[in-house]
Amino acid sequence: MTVTLTNPLRVGLRQERVVSPQCLVIFGASGDLTSRKLVPALFELFRQRRLPTEFAVLGCARRPWSDEEFRGQMAEALGDLIHEHRGAWDQFAAGLFYEPVDLQQPEHLVRLAQRLEVIDRHRATRNNRTFYLSVSPKFYGSGCSALAAAGLLSDPERSRVVIEKPFGRDYGSAQELNRIVQTSAKESQVFRIDHYLGKETVQNILVLRFANTIFEPIWNRNYIASVEITAAETVGVEERAGYYESSGALRDMVQNHLTQMLALTTMEAPGRFDAEAIRNEKAKVLQSARLADELEPWNCCVRGQYGPGGTARRPLTGYRQEPGVNPNSTTETYVAMKLFIDNWRWQGVPFYLRTGKRLPKRMSEVVLTFREAPVHLFDAAGGSPTANQLILRIQPDEGAGFRFEVKSPGSGMRSRPVDMHFSYDESFGEPSDEGYVRLLADAMLGDPTLFTRGDEVEAAWRLYTPLLELIEDSPWQLPVHPYEARTWGPAAADNLLGRDGLMWRRP
């Protein structure tokens, strides 16, 4: 069963806003994120005609590249895409510039300010600037301070700063970073990125909940028995061992991406659709969230680490054998946990979160399992009727599904479950933009709706503090359970749900 558009007219489905004249300054312009995500996203915006002609990108890093070298490096990174769109690339590349800047050298920021004035005149960018900190997190605070000291954040209407993840390592460091950032700029100028919020399907959680009347009355503890939030990856640590060893799945995925999905799924309806109203509700619900057992967190959390696996023809390396990983590493590549939200809507409903690397399938989803019918009148094909489930598929195969019981054909009165599907691709016929396309455009438009506010980030870190402290102080109480690569994580994670009489969904 599928769902189709009521008005299947394909033209005019997209709603896009054009960025205002400005210069985007990228610190870390020679880094991985810039070439893999940011410049491709900007080129996509350019091709969609969402960048004005009064636009420039100024790349900054320490290495002494010229404008031409920067353009050449970005062209190489975009590869075949440029050959397909040569003319567009030439026009786009004419707006790319480079300035060698060490964020730790105040005089470099002074030179940067002068270069920006030249670009403003040359490209008519009207002193309007977005500064993107795509550098090591250790420069987020000092970078903001340096920009402020150079007077580059003094106009809140014309300057803003985008900060990459991770924002802090724990509650204390996030508080301290917020303090420094908020001393340098107004909160309205600060755009903390969580690229999950750039996904169409994550935004769709809000539309599904608040544009339809049928969901809201049952979106609570009276009808929902449990909620599962999963972000599964098939890849291992790849070339990111240096970063991942000091991060792990809890910091890399749970505190940000999974928690954002949790917040959107559980928040109250905002009073109106604007950034502050939405972010107020998200911060509020996160303040009510807690680990299922805060005093003995090992009862509600399981950590895992992938070992070798795969097949004889395609063997997969275990985490400890990956280049750059400590052979005795206790960093988790998998984490599963149970949370509660202590408010009127959700009291007593368990929320199960899990994420892991080297799992059998790449997929992210939110699954709401409804309470069973109070009386079973019919025989069920599988022994007992399957509870209704609403499945919000974040990626891939973006869309939603609903599982419910129907009568099996035949003379008896047996029930069996069926699935109803909505697919973005089938209904809208075009792939969604990469998250960075949306987020870059929104930051440059000064729209903070899809960015995390300071108090939200702190609430998210505070939620996981008992776990982070336990891992730090007595890691043996939360050991990493090995699991074979390309399996669904350690058996201990199955027991976490098994104790509640449940099983993880295996899509």
Ligand SMILES: NC(=O)c1ccc[n+]([C@@H]2O[C@H](COP(=O)([O-])OP(=O)(O)OC[C@H]3O[C@@H](n4cnc5c(N)ncnc54)[C@H](OP(=O)(O)O)[C@@H]3O)[C@@H](O)[C@H]2O)c1
């Ligand atoms: N890569 C990803 O997929 C990804 C995903 C999510 C979040 N992030 C976050 O994005 C940020 C950048 O990641 P990345 O992977 O692009 O890192 P990266 O490849 O290590 O690049 C770091 C960049 O910072 C520059 N840099 C270093 N010290 C500097 C200084 N003192 N002043 C100015 N520039 C300096 C480097 O160039 P020079 O050596 O020439 O100075 C380089 O361009 C990190 O915070 C990361 O956590 C990355």
